[in-house]
Amino acid sequence: MSLIADAQSADTQFHEVPIIDLSQLSSKDPDARQALVAAIREACIRVGFFYGAFLVSNHGIPEETIEGAKEAAKRFFSLPLEKKMEIENKKQPNFKGYSPLFSGKNDPYGAADLQEGFEFGWEPLEGTTDEGNKEYDNVSGAMAGGNVWPSPNDAAGFREAALKYYYAATALGKTMFPLFAQAVDAPADFFDDKTKHSAALMRLIHYPPQTGDVDDRTMGIGAHTDWEIFTILWQQPGIQALQVLNSSNEWVNAPPIPGTLVINIGDELARMTNGIFKSTVHRAVNRSGVERYSIPLFFGIDFNTPLEPIPTCVSAERPFKYEIITAGEYIKSRLQATYNH
Numbered sequence: 001m002s003l004i005a006d007a008q009s010a011d012t013q014f015h016e017v018p019i020i021d022l023s024q025l026s027s028k029d030p031d032a033r034q035a036l037v038a039a040i041r042e043a044c045i046r047v048g049f050f051y052g053a054f055l056v057s058n059h060g061i062p063e064e065t066i067e068g069a070k071e072a073a074k075r076f077f078s079l080p081l082e083k084k085m086e087i088e089n090k091k092q093p094n095f096k097g098y099s100p101l102f103s104g105k106n107d108p109y110g111a112a113d114l115q116e117g118f119e120f121g122w123e124p125l126e127g128t129t130d131e132g133n134k135e136y137d138n139v140s141g142a143m144a145g146g147n148v149w150p151s152p153n154d155a156a157g158f159r160e161a162a163l164k165y166y167y168a169a170t171a172l173g174k175t176m177f178p179l180f181a182q183a184v185d186a187p188a189d190f191f192d193d194k195t196k197h198s199a200a201l202m203r204l205i206h207y208p209p210q211t212g213d214v215d216d217r218t219m220g221i222g223a224h225t226d227w228e229i230f231t232i233l234w235q236q237p238g239i240q241a242l243q244v245l246n247s248s249n250e251w252v253n254a255p256p257i258p259g260t261l262v263i264n265i266g267d268e269l270a271r272m273t274n275g276i277f278k279s280t281v282h283r284a285v286n287r288s289g290v291e292r293y294s295i296p297l298f299f300g301i302d303f304n305t306p307l308e309p310i311p312t313c314v315s316a317e318r319p320f321k322y323e324i325i326t327a328g329e330y331i332k333s334r335l336q337a338t339y340n341h
């Protein structure tokens with residue numbers, strides 16, 4: 001069946017987030033590849049979220065890299081507020097840096113978010129090679145501007161640990177673009193010329209425990225969709241916080257599952273697929289009584305690239321329904337709406 005016919009006949013109800021085994025991510029076996037592409041297509045049409053499971057192989061983000069980033073985040077967030085505010089995101093043209101508690105409001109109809117975060121994009125790390133990213137250009141367009149970091153005197157090793165995770169997660173992400181392309185019947189290399197510069201933004205998030213006398217409306221992150229092509233999310237083991245909205249407006253829990261990462265579609269890919277792939281609403285609330293950390297990597301197409309339709313996703317009966325703007329213009333407008341509320 002064609003992609004559009006598949007999308008029209010799909011049952012878009014779900015009561016759990018599907019698990020897809022990505023161990024065969026780089027397999028050259030055509031049958032294994034086809035099965036994987038079909039599973040991704042089905043999950044992205046129906047749910048917009050899946051757990052990428054790595055039952056046989058590791059996902060390429062070593063446990064010590066995850067642990068290093070989480071520990072670095074812990075140390076950074078425990079700094080005095082005035083230190084963190086020196087690199088406040090609102091002082092930067094592209095909202096990189098630190099966002100304090102209640103500074104973001106992801107759900108315009110909800111309360112401000114009970115979380116603090118630190119956001120950054122690609123930059124080289126001395127003494128390592130990151131071959132895929134040599135052409136990176138962060139000087140032009142809507143998202144121009146580099147990263148800001150806490151002083152090494154305050155947060156020794158923070159930048160190194162954060163960038164190490166970033167490289168591992170973007171390397172994994174690069175292997176996923178061909179899958180998403182094939183899942184919409186586009187050539188496997190469809191995203192290659194649109195992802196030369198790693199327009200991936202990584203966020204370290206700290207959710208204080210939300211206990212006692214708290215407003216029911218308060219969320220760690222209010223109901224929202226992500227903005228890029230897809231997100232790779234690491235969530236702290238053992239704590240239920242993330243929830244995904246189904247088409248009956250019920251919140252479906254997406255607890256952490258060991259050996260998996262959560263992968264979800266963002267608005268850029270929903271737009272490029274003309275709504276065939278879902279950018280699904282989700283939220284997180286930490287009522288566990290203990291601190292929670294999570295690390296999303298939001299992997300978009302290059303900021304100066306327009307969000308144009310993928311040809312297989314439009315037809316005479318299904319014309320493109322979005323205004324064409326660049327990825328950078330889109331991301332910048334979402335950042336402004338979230339932090340200048």
Ligand SMILES: O=C(O)CCC(=O)C(=O)O
Nearest residue numbers: 221226235242284294296
């Ligand atoms: O912390 C989580 O589990 C979700 C975070 C999230 O949805 C986001 O930052 O966009």
Ligand SMILES: [Fe+2]
Nearest residue numbers: 224225226282
């Ligand atoms: Fe999100």
